[in-house]
Amino acid sequence: MAxxxxxxxxxxxxxxxxxxxxxxxxxxxxxxxxxLGASGCGKTTTLRLTAGFLAPTAGAIRLxxxxxxxxxxxxxxxxxxxxxxxxxxxxSVLDNVAFGLKQRGMGSAERTRKADxxxxxxxxxxxxERLPGELSGGQRQRVALARALVIEPxxxxxxxxxxxxxxxxxxxxxxxIRQLQRANGTTSVFVTHDQEEAFSISDRVAIMxxxxxxxxxxxxVLYQRPSNAFVARFVGFENLIPLTSAxxxxxxxxxxxxxxxxxxxxxEQLGAVPDRFxxxxxxxxxxxxxxxxxxGIPSTLGLRTYLGRAYHYQxxxxxxxxxxxxxxxxxxxxxxxxxxxxxxxxxxxxxxxEAP
Amino acid sequence: xxxRLHPGLIAFAVLVYIFLMGPLxxxxxxxxxxxxxxxxxxxxxxxxxxxxxxxxxxxxxxxxTSFQVATLATCFALIIGIPAAYAxxxxxxxxxxxxxxxxxxxxxVPEIVLGFSLLRSVQVGAGLPVFSTLLIGHTLLVLPYxxxxxxxxxxxxxxxxxxxxxxxxxxxxxxxxxxxxxxxRSGVIAAxxxxxxxxxxxxxxxxxxxxxxxxxxxIQILAHVEQFFDPVIASVSVLLMFLTVAVMxxxxxxxxxxxxxx
Amino acid sequence: MLKRFMGWVMxxxxxxxxxxxxxxxxxxxxxxxxxxxxxxxxxxxxxxGSGFRRTVLWRTLExxxxxxxxxxxxxxxxxxxxxxAPARWRSVLIIAAVFPLLTGVVVRSFAFLxxxxxxxxxxxxxxxxxxxxxxxxxxxxxxxxxxxxxxxFVPLMILTLxxxxxxxxxxxxxxxxxxxxxxxxxxxQVIFPLAVPGLIVGAVxxxxxxxxxxxxxxxxxxxSVMVMGTFLHQQAMVAFDWDSxxxxxxxxxxxxxxxxxxxxxxxxxxxxMST
Numbered sequence: 001m002a003x004x005x006x007x008x009x010x011x012x013x014x015x016x017x018x019x020x021x022x023x024x025x026x027x028x029x030x031x032x033x034x035x036l037g038a039s040g041c042g043k044t045t046t047l048r049l050t051a052g053f054l055a056p057t058a059g060a061i062r063l064x065x066x067x068x069x070x071x072x073x074x075x076x077x078x079x080x081x082x083x084x085x086x087x088x089x090x091x092s093v094l095d096n097v098a099f100g101l102k103q104r105g106m107g108s109a110e111r112t113r114k115a116d117x118x119x120x121x122x123x124x125x126x127x128x129e130r131l132p133g134e135l136s137g138g139q140r141q142r143v144a145l146a147r148a149l150v151i152e153p154x155x156x157x158x159x160x161x162x163x164x165x166x167x168x169x170x171x172x173x174x175x176x177i178r179q180l181q182r183a184n185g186t187t188s189v190f191v192t193h194d195q196e197e198a199f200s201i202s203d204r205v206a207i208m209x210x211x212x213x214x215x216x217x218x219x220x221v222l223y224q225r226p227s228n229a230f231v232a233r234f235v236g237f238e239n240l241i242p243l244t245s246a247x248x249x250x251x252x253x254x255x256x257x258x259x260x261x262x263x264x265x266x267x268e269q270l271g272a273v274p275d276r277f278x279x280x281x282x283x284x285x286x287x288x289x290x291x292x293x294x295x296g297i298p299s300t301l302g303l304r305t306y307l308g309r310a311y312h313y314q315x316x317x318x319x320x321x322x323x324x325x326x327x328x329x330x331x332x333x334x335x336x337x338x339x340x341x342x343x344x345x346x347x348x349x350x351x352x353x354e355a356p
Numbered sequence: 357x358x359x360r361l362h363p364g365l366i367a368f369a370v371l372v373y374i375f376l377m378g379p380l381x382x383x384x385x386x387x388x389x390x391x392x393x394x395x396x397x398x399x400x401x402x403x404x405x406x407x408x409x410x411x412x413x414x415x416x417x418x419x420x421t422s423f424q425v426a427t428l429a430t431c432f433a434l435i436i437g438i439p440a441a442y443a444x445x446x447x448x449x450x451x452x453x454x455x456x457x458x459x460x461x462x463x464x465v466p467e468i469v470l471g472f473s474l475l476r477s478v479q480v481g482a483g484l485p486v487f488s489t490l491l492i493g494h495t496l497l498v499l500p501y502x503x504x505x506x507x508x509x510x511x512x513x514x515x516x517x518x519x520x521x522x523x524x525x526x527x528x529x530x531x532x533x534x535x536x537x538x539x540x541r542s543g544v545i546a547a548x549x550x551x552x553x554x555x556x557x558x559x560x561x562x563x564x565x566x567x568x569x570x571x572x573x574x575i576q577i578l579a580h581v582e583q584f585f586d587p588v589i590a591s592v593s594v595l596l597m598f599l600t601v602a603v604m605x606x607x608x609x610x611x612x613x614x615x616x617x618x
Numbered sequence: 619m620l621k622r623f624m625g626w627v628m629x630x631x632x633x634x635x636x637x638x639x640x641x642x643x644x645x646x647x648x649x650x651x652x653x654x655x656x657x658x659x660x661x662x663x664x665x666x667g668s669g670f671r672r673t674v675l676w677r678t679l680e681x682x683x684x685x686x687x688x689x690x691x692x693x694x695x696x697x698x699x700x701x702x703a704p705a706r707w708r709s710v711l712i713i714a715a716v717f718p719l720l721t722g723v724v725v726r727s728f729a730f731l732x733x734x735x736x737x738x739x740x741x742x743x744x745x746x747x748x749x750x751x752x753x754x755x756x757x758x759x760x761x762x763x764x765x766x767x768x769x770x771f772v773p774l775m776i777l778t779l780x781x782x783x784x785x786x787x788x789x790x791x792x793x794x795x796x797x798x799x800x801x802x803x804x805x806x807q808v809i810f811p812l813a814v815p816g817l818i819v820g821a822v823x824x825x826x827x828x829x830x831x832x833x834x835x836x837x838x839x840x841x842s843v844m845v846m847g848t849f850l851h852q853q854a855m856v857a858f859d860w861d862s863x864x865x866x867x868x869x870x871x872x873x874x875x876x877x878x879x880x881x882x883x884x885x886x887x888x889x890x891m892s893t
Contacts, residue, residue: 361699361702361703365695365698365699366699368695368696368699369695369696369699369700369711372692372695372696372772373696373711373714375769375772376714376715376718376769376772376773377714377718379726379729379730379732379733379769380717380718380721380725380726380729382729382732382733382739383725383728383729383732386732393737435631436631436632436635437632439628439629439631439632440628440629440631440632440633442628443624443625443626443627443628443629444625444629446625447624447625447628450622450625450626451625451626451629455629455633458633458636458637459632459636461636461640461641462636462640464874464875464878465640465644465871465874466826466829466830466847466867466870466871466874467830467832468830468832468847468850468851468867468870469644469647469830469850469867469870469871470640470643470644472647472850472854472863472864472867473640473643473644473646473647473867474639474643475854476643476646476647476650476860476864477642477643477646477647478639478643481643481646492635492639493639495635496635496636496639496640499632499635499636503632553720556722557721557722557723557724559722559723559724559832559833560830560832560833560847563832563851563855564851564854564855574722574723574724574833577724577725577728578724578833578836578837581728581731581837585731585735589728590728590732593724593725593728593729596721596722596725597721597725600717600720600721601717603720604713604716604717604720
C-alpha cells in the first residue's frame with residue numbers, strides 16, 4: 001500500500017509568474033515529509049500539483065509505479081486533509097467519511113461499516129449522525145483525517161491542517177496524526193509554515209523558498225547543520241559572520257575577517273573548514289566577553305534584553321548587526337565595547353556568500 | 357441598532373406604513389364588492405367577481421400564458437445562470453471583470469427599451485414566433501436575479517470542499533451536482549422565487565411581445581382597465597397578492613426574511 | 619487545455635443570450651437612430667426641435683427627480699426607524715415593506731385608480747367633509763403620477779437603506795455618544811455620512827426606475843401626462859413610427875447609463891468604509 005512519491009523537475013506557473021522552479025523531491029514509502037516555508041514559497045503549489053488541481057508546465061509526478069502527471073485529480077487515490085477541513089456541510093459525519101468509498105462503488109452496508117470503524121479509530125463513533133457544523137474544530141479535524149484515511153490512499157497530504165486550532169490542541173493533534181500515519185504506514189506529505197510543527201512530526205523536512213527546495217534533510221541535520229545562509233537564518237542562526245582567510249595548526253583553524261574579526265575554530269568539532277566561509281551562530285552561540293584583547297569579534301553593545309536564562313545584546317560589529325548572549329551575573333551597559341566569541345558547539349560553517 | 361427614537365419619527369414611520377398598506381387593503385375591499393362598478397368601501401359583500409375572472413376567457417388564457425412563461429423563463433435562466441454564476445466565482449482569475457457586469461445588463465437597460473428592441477430585431481427582424489420572443493425577453497429579464505443571487509451564495513461557498521470531493525474520487529461534473537448544488541440550494545430557491553415573481557409581474561417587456569391570441573395577465577389587466585372599471589380587476593389583483601403571500605411564506609420557511617434585505 | 623477555458627465554457631450560454639438578444643437588438647435600435655432619412659443626427663434634432671417631445675422629456679425628468687427626492691426622504695427616515703426598532707418589530711416592518719414590493723406594478727398602480735378617481739375614495743371623503751369645489755380632478759395629473767410612483771418605490775428604498783443602516787457597527791454609535799454627541803448629532807455626523815453611498819444606490823434605482831416607468835404613468839397619468847415610457851409605446855404601437863420610437867429608446871438608454879455610471883462613481887468616491 002505504501003508507495004514512494006517522486007517529483008521530478010517540476011516547474012509551474014501562475015499566468016506568467018513562475019511559482020515552482022525545477023523542483024525535485026523523493027519521499028520514501030511510508031515516510032512523512034514536510035514542506036516548510038513562508039507563504040508564497042511554493043509549498044502549497046507543490047501539494048496542489050501532486051493532488052492534480054494544477055498542471056505543471058514541465059516535469060513529472062510519480063507515485064509507486066504510476067505516472068500521475070496527466071491523471072485527473074479524482075483518479076489519483078490521494079487522501080487530502082485541508083486547512084479549513086473542507087467537510088461537506090450538507091452531509092453527516094458518517095456520510096462525509098463514507099463519501100470516498102461511495103465513489104469507489106462500495107455497497108452501502110460495507111461502506112457504513114468501514115466508515116464506522118474509521119470513526120472509532122479517531123474517537124468520534126458517537127458523533128456519526130451529526131452535521132459538520134455541530135462539531136468543534138478538533139472534531140472536524142478528526143473527521144477530515146478519517147475521511148482521507150478511509151479510502152486507503154497511496155499518499156496522504158496535509159495542507160496546513162493544524163493552523164485553525166488553538167495551541168494546545170495543535171500539539172495533541174500532531175501527535176495523533178503522526179501515530180495514525182505510523183500505524184497505517186502511508187506515505188505522507190505535510191505542508192506547513194510552522195517550523196516546530198514540521199520538525200516534530202516529520203522524518204524529513206524540505207525547506208522551501210521562491211519555488212525551490214533550499215535543503216531537504218532530517219530535522220536534526222537541518223537544525224544543527226544548515227547547508228546555506230537561507231536555511232541557517234530560517235532555523236535561527238541569526239548571526240552570519242563572513243571570514244576571508246584561515247591559517248591552520250592541526251585541527252585548529254585561525255580565521256580572520258574584516259575589521260579585526262578573528263576567531264578560533266576546531267575542525268574536529270565543525271568538520272572541514274575552507275579558507276573562505278561564513279560562520280553562522282544562534283544568539284546563544286555568540287558569547288559576550290568584556291575582555292578587550294581576547295580573540296573574537298570587536299563590537300559595541302546596544303540594547304540589552306532579559307531572557308531569563310541570559311541577557312541578549314544587540315551589537316554593532318564590523319560584520320554588521322549581531323545578537324549575542326551574556327551571563328546574568330555581569331550585565332553590561334549600552335555603549336560598552338566587548339568581544340563576541342563563538343561557542344563552537346553552537347556554530348556551523350556555511351559556504352562563503354557570493355559578494356552582493 | 358436599538359435605542360430611543362424620537363416620537364415624531366415613530367409617528368412618521370406609522371404614517372408611511374399606513375400609506376404602504378392602505379391602497380392594498382382598498383384593493384382587497386373593492387374585490388369583495390357586490391356592485392358592478394369599483395367603489396370603496398364596498399356596498400354589499402360577494403365573491404361574484406372572483407367567479408367572473410374564471411368565466412372570462414381572456415383572463416383564463418393569459419393566466420395560463422403568464423404561468424407558462426414565468427416557469428419556463430425562470431428554468432431557462434437558472435439553467436444558464438447557475439453555470440455562469442459558478443464560473444464567475446470559481447474561475448474569477450481567468451474571467452474578465454466586465455463579464456459580471458454583462459449579466460446585470462438586463463436590469464441596467466430600461467425594460468421598455470428591451471421589449472421594443474426585441475420586437476424590432478427578434479420578432480419582426482428575425483421572424484421568431486410571439487411566444488418564443490416573449491420567452492427570450494423574460495429569460496433575459498430574470499437572468500440577472502438568478503446570476504446575482506446564486507453568486508451571492510457561492511461567494512460564501514468554500515471551493516476546497518469541491519476539491520475534497522474530487523480528491524476522494526468524485527469526477528468534477530458529478531461533484532458539481534453532489535457537492536456544490538446542495539450547498540447553494542437556498543440561493544437557487546431564492547433565485548427561482550425572485551425570477552418567477554419578476555416575470556409574472558412584468559409589463560414593460562411583455563407590452564411589445566404580445567400578439568393575437570398571446571398575452572400575459574398584467575397586459576390583459578391593463579387592457580381591461582382601459583375599457584371597463586369593474587371590480588374584476590380588483591379580484592385578479594387579490595389573486596396575484598395571494599400568490600405573493602404564498603411565495604413569501606415559502607421564503608420565510610426556507611431562508612428567513614432577513615434574506616431580502618441583503 | 620480545456621481547464622483553462624472552463625470558466626468561459628460555463629458562462630458561454632448566458633453570455634450568448636445577453637449578447638445576441640440584448641446587446642445586438644438594443645444596439646440595432648440605437649444604431650437605427652443614426653441612419654434615418656433625416657441624416658446621422660437628424661432624428662435627435664427632430665426630437666429636440668419638437669416642443670411636444672421636449673415637454674415629454676422634461677416632464678419625465680421632473681417626475682423622476684421629484685419621485686427620487688420624496689422616496690429618499692420618506693425611505694431614509696422610515697428605514698432609520700425600522701433599523702432601530704426592537705428585533706420583533708423590525709421583522710414585521712420588513713415583511714410589510716417586502717409585501718408591496720413583491721406585488722406587481724399593475725396591481726399597485728391600479729389601487730390609485732380607486733383612490734384618486736372622480737368617485738374615488740379621496741374625493742368621496744372630501745365631498746363628505748364638505749370641502750369647497752370637491753370632487754377635484756386628481757387622476758391623470760402629474761401629481762397623481764408622482765404620488766403613485768413614490769408609493770411604488772418607497773418599499774425598495776426602505777429595504778435598501780435598512781440593509782445599509784444595519785451594517786453600521788454599533789461600536790461607532792456608542793463611540794460617538796461616549797465622545798459627547800447627542801443622538802441627533804450622532805445621526806447627522808456619523809450615521810448619515812455612512813449611509814450616503816446607500817442613499818446614492820437607492821436614488822439611482824428610483825431615478826432610473828421612474829424615468830423608464832410605463833405601467834404607472836399609463837394607468838394614473840394616461841394621455842394627458844405622457845412620459846418617455848408611454849410615449850415610446852405610443853410611437854411604436856399606435857403611430858407605428860419606429861424611427862421616433864428608437865430615438866426615444868436611445869435617449870432613455872443614454873440617460874439611464876449616464877446616471878448609473880456617474881452615480882456609482884460618486885458613490886465609490888464617497889464610501890468612507892471602502893479604504
